[in-house]
Amino acid sequence: MTGFRFNLSPLKEPLCFIKLVEWLTAIFAFGSCVNFSAENTVSIFCGDGKNETLPAKFLYPFRLSQVPLINDNGTLCDRVVNATHLVGDSSSSVHFFVGVGVFCFLYCMFASLVYFGYMHIYKNSDLGPILDMVITVVIVFLWLVSSSAWAKGLQNVKDATDTDGIGATIALCKEQNITCQVTEFANVRGLNVSVVFGYLNTIVWALNTWYVYKETRWYSQKNSTQTGPTRHPTAI
Numbered sequence: 001m002t003g004f005r006f007n008l009s010p011l012k013e014p015l016c017f018i019k020l021v022e023w024l025t026a027i028f029a030f031g032s033c034v035n036f037s038a039e040n041t042v043s044i045f046c047g048d049g050k051n052e053t054l055p056a057k058f059l060y061p062f063r064l065s066q067v068p069l070i071n072d073n074g075t076l077c078d079r080v081v082n083a084t085h086l087v088g089d090s091s092s093s094v095h096f097f098v099g100v101g102v103f104c105f106l107y108c109m110f111a112s113l114v115y116f117g118y119m120h121i122y123k124n125s126d127l128g129p130i131l132d133m134v135i136t137v138v139i140v141f142l143w144l145v146s147s148s149a150w151a152k153g154l155q156n157v158k159d160a161t162d163t164d165g166i167g168a169t170i171a172l173c174k175e176q177n178i179t180c181q182v183t184e185f186a187n188v189r190g191l192n193v194s195v196v197f198g199y200l201n202t203i204v205w206a207l208n209t210w211y212v213y214k215e216t217r218w219y220s221q222k223n224s225t226q227t228g229p230t231r232h233p234t235a236i
Contacts, residue, residue, distance in 0.1 A: 004117040004118065005117060005118070005119075005120060006116055006117050007116060007117075007119065008116060010115045010116060010119050011116075014211045015115070015208075015211045015212065015214075015215065016112065016115040016116075018204065018207065018208045018211060019108050019111050019112050019115065019208075020108075020112070021204055022104060022108050022201065022204055022205060022208065023104075023105060023108035023109065023112070025197055025200055025201050025204055026101045026102075026104040026105040026108065026201060027101075027105060028193070028194075028197045029097070029101045029194055029197035029198050029200075029201055030097065030098040030101030030102060030105075030194070032190045032191065032193045032194035032197065033060055033094060033097070033098065033150075033190065033191055033194040034060055034098055035060065036059060036060050036188075036190055036191060037057075037058075037059035037060070038057070038058065038059070038186030038187065038188065039055045039056055039057040039058065039186055040055075040056040040058075040161050040162075040166075040182045040184060040185055040186050041053055041054075041055060041056070041182065041183055041184035042054040042055075042056050042069075042166050042170075042180060042181070042182055042183070043180070043181050043182075043183040044076055044077060044170075044172070044173070044178065044179070044180050045178065045179040045180075045181070046076075046077035046078075046177075046178055047077075047176075047177030047178055047179075048077075048177075050077065050078075052076050052077060054069060054070065054076075056069060056086065056161050056166060056182070058086065058157060058160075058161055058186075060094065061090075061091040061094050061095060062088075062089070062090040062091055062094055062153065062157050063089050063090075063091045064085070064086035064087060064088040064089060064090070064157065064160050064161075065085055065086065065087060065088060065089050066085065067085060067086045068083065068084070068085055069084045069085055069086055069166075069169065069170065070082070070083060070084040070170065071083060076172055077172065077178060079172060081170075081171065081172050082171070084169060084170055084171070085169075086160055086161065086165075086169060087160050087165065087168075087169050088156050088157065088159075088160040090150075090153030090154065090156050090157050092149075092153075093146075093149040093150045093152065093153030094150055094153055096145075096146045096149055096150070097146040097147065097149065097150035097194070097198060099146075100139075100142045100143060100146040101198075101201075103139075103142075104139055104143075104201065104205075107135065107139070111132065114128070122215070123215065126216075126217050129212065129215035129216040129217075130216050130217075132212050132215070133209065133212040133213055133215075133216055136205060136208055136209050136212050137209060139205050140202060140205045140206045140209065143198060143199075143201045143202040143205060144199075144202045146198065147195060147198030147199050147201070147202060150194070150195060150198060151195045151198075154188075154191050154192075154195060157188075157191075158188065161182070161186075162182055162185075163180070163181050163182045166180055166182060167180045167181075
């Protein structure tokens with residue numbers, strides 16, 4: 001009665017099918033940012049007709065303060081400039097976001113194993129559905145918080161690598177007759193997609209809460225209480 005019984009029929013039920021959706025959306029969420037690497041091109045107009053260009057590179061995990069923008073004793077516009085790095089560090093928010101995504105990816109695989117092989121135990125126990133629901137509620141909260149944190153971290157990355165951010169970072173750009181401008185922007189569509197899928201995961205997992213709740217004894221007890229016992233007329 002307690003052995004593994006492989007059965008794909010639970011896939012027809014929302015409880016199991018939505019786990020497959022959650023597994024896929026988790027992959028899209030963290031997979032869109034962990035391998036990201038790009039650069040903006042900064043053009044420096046020196047005022048004497050001479051122009052310079054700098055690459056502003058940024059990549060996962062977006063520790064911008066460790067990315068050199070100008071190396072030691074660099075020369076720009078015939079001036080020797082000090083070593084300069086980009087400003088900001090969004091590694092904590094993106095690590096949190098990716099960590100939640102990987103955890104959900106693994107949990108969906110574990111839950112699917114239970115649904116496909118041990119559903120006869122899952123439905124006949126109190127602990128399984130209750131534990132599943134508690135974890136699901138926690139994951140909804142984690143997706144909401146991590147997606148919001150990463151959305152703010154991504155905006156910080158964009159601000160640090162745009163024209164205003166670069167102009168405030170390079171001291172040379174503050175001098176008269178010298179203009180700094182980002183003339184080529186990297187494609188950050190993948191990072192935007194990761195944020196979208198983060199919030200989509202929040203919605204999907206929140207929807208899943210209802211289907212997991214229906215498997216718990218709380219739902220069955222509530223239905224039993226509302227239905228109540230059937231009273232039959234007493235025979236005379």
